[in-house]
Amino acid sequence: MKEIKKDIKKFISNVMDREYKKASNDLSSVINKKIEQKILNNNINIF
Amino acid sequence: MDIKQILSEATNGALNEEVLSEIENVFEQKVNDKVEIHVEQALNDQDELYTEKLNELVEKIDADHSNKLKRVVEAIDSDRAEKLKVVVEKYESALNEEAENFQSQLIESVSDYLDVYLEEKIPVESVQEAVKNTKAKKILEGLRNHLAVDSALEKESIKEAVIDGHNQINEASKKLESVAEENAVLKEELDTVKTGLMLEQKTAGLDKKTKQYINKALKGKDAEFIAENFDYTLKLFKKKESDRLETLKEEALSTRENVDRVVYESKQEIVEEKVSSPYLSELSKY
Numbered sequence: 001m002k003e004i005k006k007d008i009k010k011f012i013s014n015v016m017d018r019e020y021k022k023a024s025n026d027l028s029s030v031i032n033k034k035i036e037q038k039i040l041n042n043n044i045n046i047f
Numbered sequence: 048m049d050i051k052q053i054l055s056e057a058t059n060g061a062l063n064e065e066v067l068s069e070i071e072n073v074f075e076q077k078v079n080d081k082v083e084i085h086v087e088q089a090l091n092d093q094d095e096l097y098t099e100k101l102n103e104l105v106e107k108i109d110a111d112h113s114n115k116l117k118r119v120v121e122a123i124d125s126d127r128a129e130k131l132k133v134v135v136e137k138y139e140s141a142l143n144e145e146a147e148n149f150q151s152q153l154i155e156s157v158s159d160y161l162d163v164y165l166e167e168k169i170p171v172e173s174v175q176e177a178v179k180n181t182k183a184k185k186i187l188e189g190l191r192n193h194l195a196v197d198s199a200l201e202k203e204s205i206k207e208a209v210i211d212g213h214n215q216i217n218e219a220s221k222k223l224e225s226v227a228e229e230n231a232v233l234k235e236e237l238d239t240v241k242t243g244l245m246l247e248q249k250t251a252g253l254d255k256k257t258k259q260y261i262n263k264a265l266k267g268k269d270a271e272f273i274a275e276n277f278d279y280t281l282k283l284f285k286k287k288e289s290d291r292l293e294t295l296k297e298e299a300l301s302t303r304e305n306v307d308r309v310v311y312e313s314k315q316e317i318v319e320e321k322v323s324s325p326y327l328s329e330l331s332k333y
Contacts, residue, residue, distance in 0.1 A: 005158065008157050011157075046182075
């Protein structure tokens with residue numbers, strides 16, 4: 001959860017600095033982590 | 048006493064009233080002119096004096112007021128600066144705190160929004176389905192690899208050619224294996240023959256015992272080993288042999304006088320058991 005918040009913080013600061021490419025990467029990372037969390041929370045077996 | 052009376056007395060009444068009045072008028076006129084000039088002069092002097100004094104006064108008041116104003120301005124400046132510092136610090140801290148609070152709120156909001164958006168666009172069922180699809184894909188890939196089947200091989204015409212090719216490759220592999228085995232056997236035999244030949248050539252001029260020892264020591268070794276170690280083995284054997292003979296000779300010389308028949312025979316037997324060289328057979332006669 002902390003990792004996700006860190007990534008969101010990075011995303012916001014990159015948007016403020018108009019570094020949109022970096023912001024896009026940060027947002028992708030956040031979404032990936034959110035989906036991982038979703039998989040874990042819903043006990044989806046990936047193996 | 049006026050001027051008319053003075054002039055009348057002075058002239059004993061020679062001047063009439065009209066002339067006297069005229070003189071009086073002129074006299075008064077002149078006196079007035081003089082008075083006016085003096086008054087003007089006095090006023091001018093007074094003005095200059097007062098102007099100087101006023102200038103001095105104004106300068107002194109200016110200097111005094113300037114000093115006082117400077118002090119007042121400095122006091123006000125320092126006071127306002129202190130107050131401004133306090134205000135700036137207060138607003139900065141308030142701003143930072145507010146900014147941090149706003150940032151954390153924004154992070155929370157973005158996180159919540161993403162959660163809601165992902166829940167809406169990618170529900171759990173979709174994730175489960177995607178996982179199942181990926182699993183199935185992997186299993187299919189594994190099966191394809193296991194069965195050596197590819198999409199190109201699904202056609203009947205290509206399948207036969209591939210099976211034929213596969214059979215040919217298998218046959219060729221088997222042949223290659225058998226030929227390799229034969230080759231290995233032949234190589235081993237060749238090595239053995241080479242080794243034997245080399246040993247035979249090297250031990251050609253040696254006596255039987257040395258030949259036996261060399262054959263025993265170097266049996267089963269390859270040609271390279273034999274070429275490297277033949278001389279060393281031969282030297283070793285010769286040294287051992289000479290040492291052994293020396294020892295036997297010393298023993299024979301030390302026990303020659305005290306030896307009886309029985310002991311001699313047993314000694315002889317021992318010697319015979321140990322060595323069967325011509326030198327020892329000669330020694331056994333004594």
